[in-house]
Amino acid sequence: MTSILFVMLKSPHENVNLELVDELGKGSKKAALLFEDAVYYAVDKKQGKHLSEHVDEVFVMADDLAARGFKGKATGMFKEIDYPEAVDVIMERYDRTVTI
Amino acid sequence: MTDSILFIMTKPPYGFEEFFAGARASLAMLASGLIGRSTLLLVGDGTLNAVASQDPSAVKMPSNIEAINDLADFEGEVYCIADDLKSRVGEVQVIDGVKMVSWDKARELVSEHQMITTF
């Protein structure tokens, strides 16, 4: 089964198509990798819960979260990572990346 | 080493250059002779690029219809999520050669292609 890493850059309140995550990822192992304003999913309870219902794990760029005032605030399935780990996630842990 | 790439098209026509740019990139893969399979999958607002009655001359933009026809010349495949288009504009005629499909087929395409990019 193909595993998919969904790459997200935009704020939860921008036009983000989580239907694509649901539909393309159905039956697959899937995760989200959050950069820039997408890291707000980690601290926005409503939107974060919504995202967590669509994927199996969520990686959050720690520097982007810290820059926005929420260093160390990612909890539950939201895991703060650095760039070397992001490279691991992209190159070794998932079959495909899909930017949404 | 990669021999296949899927272009997921998410943007509507003529407000953005994304569809035209993505179609041209897909065509380039086939024209290069290096990539065996380069496929478009239209989803969400991207399905609106399949509408046959579009008239880019009205806004003096390059034609997405021609871009799709050029792909067909290189045996490039173009798929469109039928439900997404219908939910936006109802039943409309689509450009010849565009295959209307379900999400089951879209998931097959994801598995069949080694790389995916989004426009």
Place this chain on the structure above:
Amino acid sequence: MAKTMVIHLRTGSMMSMDSNVAVKLARAALEKGYNVHMFGYGEGITVIKEGQDPKRFPNVGKEIGELAAKGMTVVVCETCCMARGIHRGEEVKGTKVGSLTNDFSKFIKEGDKMITIAR
């Protein structure tokens, strides 16, 4: 043989932090021993323009030049450059103004994984 990451960048150097994300990913991948190919398309071509001089933000052009010196391959679309008035000879040293057909397709062929950075 080291795996290859392809970074497909379509956001401009000062539009958002996307180009900084691309640079940080590229740097981390190179430091971990991966090959990195970066292709700039659409607005993404602006990252290779020589002479960028942001007063308060990271200098993406300079950083990309440094990564190119460390082995990253950087090519941008010539058609997109011409559309924006950027010409061969104006690129950061170590980067190249090239094409979808000759360069991007080669990157895809050689690549193991691709990340698209675009809006």
